[in-house]
C-alpha cells in the first residue's frame with residue numbers, strides 16, 4: 638500500500654477526529670468559514686443531514702468534528718462509493734471520497750487543515766468500509782488554499798470536473 642504524508646509531523650499534537658453525535662451536533666453545525674469561502678463548502682448542518690440521508694439509504698458516510706483537545710476547530714465528511722448521480726466524476730464512483738472539509742474561520746492558517754488532512758487520510762487508509770484503490774476529493778475553481786493543500790500531499794487532477802469543481806485523485810495502492 639502507498640504511504641501518504643509518511644514523514645509528516647503533526648503541529649497540533651492533540652488534534653483528533655470525533656464522530657458526530659447528538660452532543661456535538663450543534664457546536665459543529667455552528668462552525669463557519671469566511672464569507673468569501675462560502676461558495677467553496679456548504680454549511681456543516683447540511684453536511685450532517687446529507688450524511689444521515691446517505692446512511693439511511695444503506696450507503697457509507699461518516700461525518701467528523703475536528704477537535705484540538707476539547708475545542709471544535711473543524712468539520713469533515715467522508716464517503717465510500719457513496720454516489721453515482723448524473724454527471725458524477727467516474728473517479729468518485731469507486732473511491733474513498735473526502736466529501737466535506739473545513740476549518741473554522743477563527744483558526745485557519747495555523748496548520749489545522751494540514752494536520753486534519755493527515756488524520757483523515759490515515760483513517761481512510763485504515764479502510765473502514767473495505768479496501769479501495771483511490772481516495773478522491775475536489776475543490777472549487779479559485780479555491781487556492783484547498784488546491785495547494787491537496788496537491789501538496791499527492792492528490793492530482795484526473796481531468797474530470799463536476800460543475801465548477803475540479804476532481805482530484807490520490808492513488809493508494
Ligand SMILES: CC(C)(COP(=O)(O)OP(=O)(O)OC[C@H]1O[C@@H](n2cnc3c(N)ncnc32)[C@H](O)[C@@H]1OP(=O)(O)O)[C@@H](O)C(=O)NCCC(=O)NCCS
Nearest residue numbers: 677738739740745746747748749750751776782783785786
Ligand atoms: C482549505 C482549508 C481547510 C485549509 O485549512 P487551514 O487550517 O487554513 O490550512 P493550514 O494552515 O493547515 O495550511 C495548509 C496548506 O493550505 C494552503 N493554504 C492555506 N491557506 C492558504 C491561503 N490563504 N492561500 C494559499 N494557500 C493556503 C497552503 O498550501 C498551506 O500549506 P503551507 O502553510 O505549508 O503553505 C481552510 O482554508 C478552509 O476551511 N477553507 C474553507 C473551506 C474549504 O475551502 N474547504 C475545502 C473544500 S474543497
